[in-house]
Amino acid sequence: MTTSIIADDGEKKIFVNMVLDAWRTQNAKVDKFLAEVSDEQLAWPAVLGRNSGLYVIGHLTGVTDGLLPILGWGERKYPEFEETFVKKPFDAEAKIATAAEVRKAWKCVNDIAEKKFVEIPPDEWFDRHTAVSEEDFAKEPHRNRLNVIVNRTNHQSYHLGQLLFLTKNRED
Amino acid sequence: MTTSIIADDGEKKIFVNMVLDAWRTQNAKVDKFLAEVSDEQLAWPAVLGRNSGLYVIGHLTGVTDGLLPILGWGERKYPEFEETFVKKPFDAEAKIATAAEVRKAWKCVNDIAEKKFVEIPPDEWFDRHTAVSEEDFAKEPHRNRLNVIVNRTNHQSYHLGQLLFLTKNRED
Numbered sequence: 001m002t003t004s005i006i007a008d009d010g011e012k013k014i015f016v017n018m019v020l021d022a023w024r025t026q027n028a029k030v031d032k033f034l035a036e037v038s039d040e041q042l043a044w045p046a047v048l049g050r051n052s053g054l055y056v057i058g059h060l061t062g063v064t065d066g067l068l069p070i071l072g073w074g075e076r077k078y079p080e081f082e083e084t085f086v087k088k089p090f091d092a093e094a095k096i097a098t099a100a101e102v103r104k105a106w107k108c109v110n111d112i113a114e115k116k117f118v119e120i121p122p123d124e125w126f127d128r129h130t131a132v133s134e135e136d137f138a139k140e141p142h143r144n145r146l147n148v149i150v151n152r153t154n155h156q157s158y159h160l161g162q163l164l165f166l167t168k169n170r171e172d
Numbered sequence: 173m174t175t176s177i178i179a180d181d182g183e184k185k186i187f188v189n190m191v192l193d194a195w196r197t198q199n200a201k202v203d204k205f206l207a208e209v210s211d212e213q214l215a216w217p218a219v220l221g222r223n224s225g226l227y228v229i230g231h232l233t234g235v236t237d238g239l240l241p242i243l244g245w246g247e248r249k250y251p252e253f254e255e256t257f258v259k260k261p262f263d264a265e266a267k268i269a270t271a272a273e274v275r276k277a278w279k280c281v282n283d284i285a286e287k288k289f290v291e292i293p294p295d296e297w298f299d300r301h302t303a304v305s306e307e308d309f310a311k312e313p314h315r316n317r318l319n320v321i322v323n324r325t326n327h328q329s330y331h332l333g334q335l336l337f338l339t340k341n342r343e344d
Contacts, residue, residue: 011298015187017314022322126186142189150194150322157326161333 012122019149020117026156027110030060033163034106039099041166051090053166056159058085058102063152065109071145072130073116078105184294191321192289198328199282202232205335206278211271213338223262225338228331230257230274235324237281243317244302245288250277 034057042053051059062081068074076082084096097105125146128137137143206229214225223231234253240246248254256268269277297318300309309315 011183011187014298014314014316015183018316018319018322021314021319022326025323026326126183142186142193144186144190147190147193150190151197154194154198154326154329157329158333161330162336164334165337 012126016122016125016146019146019153023149023153023156024114026153026160029160030057030106030156030163033160033167034103037163037167042099042102044166046162046166052092053163054099054102055085055090055096056163057106058097060156060159061102061106061109062086063155064113065105067113067148067152068116070129070131070148073120074112077109077112081105184298188294188297188318191318191325195321195325195328196286198325198332201332202229202278202328202335205332205339206275209335209339214271214274216338218334218338224264225335226271226274227257227262227268228335229278230269232328232331233274233278233281234258235327236285237277239285239320239324240288242301242303242320245292246284249281249284253277 037053042057044053045051046053046056058081061078062085065076065078065081066086069076081097084094088094126141126144128134128143129145129148131148132140132143209225214229216225217223218225218228230253233250234257237248237250237253238258241248253269256266260266298313298316300306301315301317301320303320304312304315
């Protein structure tokens with residue numbers, strides 16, 4: 001029932017829904033891309049003839065996997081994705097996870113995040129996240145947990161704009 | 173003074189600041205791109221060897237120019253940009269605005285939007301925008317004016333991810 005949005009928790013709940021809706025919309029677009037792209041296409045260079053599509057999906061997976069620790073709500077499920085796809089730049093010679101492994105991890109980290117996100121009371125979204133100091137947060141209260149999702153959603157959109165180069169029939 | 177964020181209008185003001193901060197961050201990235209890219213590079217095909225960079229910037233300009241009418245706060249400054257860059261797909265044969273004209277319009281529409289955005293009381297951001305019916309808004313109150321900016325920010329990130337193909341030295 002969408003009408004419960006106001007009844008429950010007022011404005012905070014509406015705002016949490018705005019941000020999570022945008023996040024889910026972008027995730028669904030990546031899902032759609034993954035349903036359309038072949039494993040072979042994922043191996044092609046997507047960005048400036050450099051990063052492969054697989055690396056970009058691994059990167060997004062590693063970043064989403066890092067959400068719960070940043071928000072203070074859990075641990076990483078795939079710490080090795082942070083090493084390979086977040087801390088290190090793309091290296092065509094490096095042995096990285098297979099397309100099947102990356103696809104599975106992408107789905108898994110998103111399921112874990114979604115499950116947590118719907119459990120969290122709206123109030124908690126407006127608390128400080130672990131990457132901002134108490135002192136900075138007192139001065140800049142908009143640097144809260146929900147703001148991390150705002151920024152990560154844009155990060156995902158940005159990379160999604162690059163991935164379409166791998167599937168010619170996608171809309172731009 | 174960042175501490176005034178809470179004092180003024182409480183939570184709504186914090187929300188508005190979160191969303192506008194993300195919007196400004198993306199705008200600043202497009203500005204940085206425009207400072208680095210030459211007019212010649214802008215004429216190159218940026219997206220699937222199809223849309224030129226100039227078309228993409230014109231498209232973003234036309235979309236931003238359409239913000240005030242959608243939000244109910246003003247009229248378009250460059251209605252011809254909607255025709256050329258929003259309603260029509262890219263056509264290599266069509267005569268479109270020059271790089272200098274598009275660069276100028278991009279700056280102008282963003283200045284107009286920013287000027288308006290800082291004037292608007294936080295409350296008004298949570299009202300219905302003109303593209304959602306009263307009936308739908310009653311059921312889905314998160315489809316408010318501020319939500320338009322959330323979505324437009326992601327739209328901008330998406331295209332920004334494509335534009336970097338025109339300047340090799342950009343970060344990905």
